[in-house]
Amino acid sequence: MRHIKLNQPYPNLERPLLKREQIAEKDSSDSGELVLLQTAQGQDIGVALMGAEQKSVACLISDRSDVTADQWLTQSVKKAIEKRKTYFSDQETTAFRLVNAEGDRLPGLTIDWYEGYLVVNIYTKSMQLYLDKIMELMKDFLPVKGAVLKRRYHSINEADSKWIMGEVAPEPLVVKENGLNYACYLNEGWMTGIFLDQHEVRRYLLETSRPSDRLLNLFSYTGAFSLGTAKKGGHTTSVDVANRSRKLTEEQFQVNGIDPESQSIYVFDAFKFLPYAKRKGMCFDRIVIDPPSFARTKKRVFRITKDYPELIEESLLVLNKGGELILSTNAANWTAKAYDQMIADSMKKAGRKYSYLKSFGLPNxxxxxxxxxxxxxLKVRVLKVD
Known part of the structure; x- marks a missing residue:
């Protein structure tokens, strides 16, 4: 095993990712090899996987100096499954994250469980070397029906997606989350129909919705944030600029026994919908704002840090007194402190008082x-607005 001496700060298991400046250029590699990291004085730090991705050039996978590839993979997969015991035993939820990259000491790799089917995302070429072994371990430890692989390092626009193991999932595959049904498509690019990292927010909406509620869901995609309110008898308005969103949202209502005609679905630019809603006298008790970090339409380029304040200010004009704003972002480069300051500045500019009801990050x-x-x-804030 090759030895590499690092520049400070030295990594540890709570800070496992290595930046380029910590490794001499001659020692850098995208080969997927395991290397022994050492301090400048030659003291062992642990074993790392070499492989460049957006966040790092290598990742510490063990603080032991003698770990082998088989030991690393077997232990990591076993521990990842053990951490999700409560999810596997929950009959009301059949879709969740099974492997979360460096959080499970498998950097550059995520695996999602969809009722026996695996959605495998690889972000680095280096992790590709270990894929066969990881799939063998998954089959040994779990009743896997099939697995679809998405190589996300191939293209910034679309995943290279193909089935690599077992049977192909039906389309749609209907999974459960908090007792609700979600129609998913596992082999259609990066997105499947539901963002699993938001399940705690959807649970909150389901558990706290009332039949009298009127909810506006902006950037609604398949309408997942609308289901809890609709299931409780409330009325939802789902808005997304993509033409496909109408059919997908209708399908989500249908698989839950909800008549799509009882809800409102708009194919509409969210920025244009809010003034439209104001003109039409629409008012809402809850407004969910969950925009992409970056998006381009024919007439607009959306950048989240620049344009989010406008969304908040326009939404306040159609929010009932005492209503809730559910504000979400997945922008990794936007710190929680800066995000909260943006919210505070936007509310001050609008002259509205508010209090925080809930705050969500990534689930367990x-x-x-x-x-x-x-x-x-992931940063989600629930505000009650006076």
Missing amino acids: DFPTPKQSLLSHY
Whole structure:
């Protein structure tokens, strides 16, 4: 095993990702090899996987100096499954994150469980070397029906997706989350129809919704945030600029026994919908704002840090007194402190008083080292607005 001496700060298991400046250029590699990291004085730190990705050039996978590839993979897969015991035993939820990259000491790899089917995302070429062994371990430890692989390092626009093991999942595959049904498509690019990292937010909406509620869901995609309110008898308005969103949202209502005609679905630019809603006299008790970090339409380029304040200010004009704003972002480079300051500034500019009801980050099935700040990307704030 090759030895590499590092520049400070030295990594540890709570800060496992190595930046380029910590490794001499001659020692860098994208080969997927395991190397022994050492301090400048030659003291062993542990074993790391070499492989460049957006966040790092290598990742510490063990603080032992003698760990082998088979030991690392077997222990990591076993521990990842053990962490999700409560999810596997929950009959009301059949889709969740099974492996979360460096949080499960398998950097550059995520695996999602969809009722026996695996959605495998690889972000680095280096992890490809270990894929066969990981799939063997999954079959040994779990009743896997099939697995679809998405190589996300091939293209910034679309995943290279193909089935690599077992049977192909039906389309749609209907999974459960908090007792609700979700129609999913596992082999259609990066997205499947539901963002699993938001399941705690969806649970909150389900558990606290009332039949009298009127909810506006902006950037609604398949309408997942609308289901809890609709299931409780409330009325939802789902808005997304993509033409496919209408059919997908209708399907989500249908698989839950909800008549799509009882809800409102708009194919509409969210920025244009809010003034439209104001003109039409629409008012809502809850507004969910969950935009992408970056998006381009024919007439607009959306950048989240620049344009989010406008969404908040326009939403306040159609929010009932005492209503809730559910504000979400997955922008990894936007710190929680800066995000909260943006919210405070926007509310002050609008002259509205508010209080925080809830705050959500990544759920327990998305474990992340405490000091891997870029991996703590999800920030959700629930505000009650006076």
